[in-house]
Amino acid sequence: MKRNCLLCNESFAGRADKKFCSDQCRNAFNNQNKKVHEQFIANVNKTLRKNRMILHQLGPVGKSTVRREYLDKMGFDFQFFTHSYTTKNNNTYKFCYEYGYLEIEQDKILIVIWQDYMRTGFKAV
Numbered sequence: 001m002k003r004n005c006l007l008c009n010e011s012f013a014g015r016a017d018k019k020f021c022s023d024q025c026r027n028a029f030n031n032q033n034k035k036v037h038e039q040f041i042a043n044v045n046k047t048l049r050k051n052r053m054i055l056h057q058l059g060p061v062g063k064s065t066v067r068r069e070y071l072d073k074m075g076f077d078f079q080f081f082t083h084s085y086t087t088k089n090n091n092t093y094k095f096c097y098e099y100g101y102l103e104i105e106q107d108k109i110l111i112v113i114w115q116d117y118m119r120t121g122f123k124a125v
Ligand SMILES: [Zn+2]
Pocket: 005, 006, 007, 008, 009, 010, 020, 021, 022, 025
């Protein structure tokens, strides 16, 4: 059975599960892919760090309430957080590392700092 190499597109013969014409192409392809996923991780980390810095700047010493628009203006990305904590009252705080927030009203955000007791409710995202 003839197939084309995933990297260089040359046709080659071999086992049905073979995807590359050579070890060289396989290694090069894997390195490329690694770079893509490392880049993805780096981008997510960058967004999370930025979110964390914004929460740190707006609520540096524990509980504080801010308007959602301040977070928006500073470029906070609500899609990205590291983990969550759900209270008995079913409020789910979203954290960016040790800083967390809860949307308490339509336009208000409560900023908190991670506490050790929250670990029981730890949920990896
Ligand atoms: Zn090849």
